[in-house]
Amino acid sequence: MDSREVEQGDAIRRRRECISCTRRFTTVERVSQAVLWVVKRSARREPFDRRKVIAGARAACKNRPVEPEQLEALAAAVEQGAWLLGPEVQSEQVGLAVLEALRELDDVAAVRFASVYKGFEQVDDFARELGLLNKDATPQSEPGTGDPDDKEGGTSGSARP
Numbered sequence: 001m002d003s004r005e006v007e008q009g010d011a012i013r014r015r016r017e018c019i020s021c022t023r024r025f026t027t028v029e030r031v032s033q034a035v036l037w038v039v040k041r042s043a044r045r046e047p048f049d050r051r052k053v054i055a056g057a058r059a060a061c062k063n064r065p066v067e068p069e070q071l072e073a074l075a076a077a078v079e080q081g082a083w084l085l086g087p088e089v090q091s092e093q094v095g096l097a098v099l100e101a102l103r104e105l106d107d108v109a110a111v112r113f114a115s116v117y118k119g120f121e122q123v124d125d126f127a128r129e130l131g132l133l134n135k136d137a138t139p140q141s142e143p144g145t146g147d148p149d150d151k152e153g154g155t156s157g158s159a160r161p
Contacts, residue, residue: 010076036079037088048082048089050075053098060113064106074101107133 006013011030017023036048053075061071078097082089095117102110114120114129 034087036082038082038091038094039088040091045088048079048094050079053078053094056113057098057102057109060102060109060116061106064109066106066109070105074098074105077101103133 005011006028011028014027014029016025016027018025037045038048039045054071057071057074058068078094078101081097082094085093099110099113099117102113110133111126111129115126118125118129120126120129
């Protein structure tokens with residue numbers, strides 16, 4: 001009955017009607033892609049999970065004026081950027097991409113995410129991150145930080161501030 005592109009052209013939404021019972025329903029069709037692998041610091045590999053990116057960003061955005069659709073778009077952009085790096089991406093690259101996307105979306109959420117992702121231990125760590133935010137510089141990970149999930153046994157690049 002009706003077809004249109006959704007998710008920035010990554011899927012097709014179709015409105016259909018059953019010939020037998022005349023009931024109407026909607027389908028969403030996506031191209032099946034190869035698996036995007038995330039390589040952890042421990043060298044363990046696991047499939048990229050967009051839900052983990054959303055969960056980490058949602059936690060950082062708690063009580064902030066950020067809509068769920070914005071988090072979906074953030075996760076889609078992070079995944080798309082990861083695919084540009086190849087079929088395997090380092091978890092640190094995923095975390096930095098989430099951090100950069102959060103900086104564009106909400107400064108407070110970005111600092112919250114960075115505090116967990118980079119493992120802030122002192123007030124100076126917050127001051128340094130705020131300085132990066134004020135200079136609009138690209139965030140850099142620090143030696144020995146960058147993948148909080150490895151410490152907790154979790155997966156693919158999400159942090160829980």
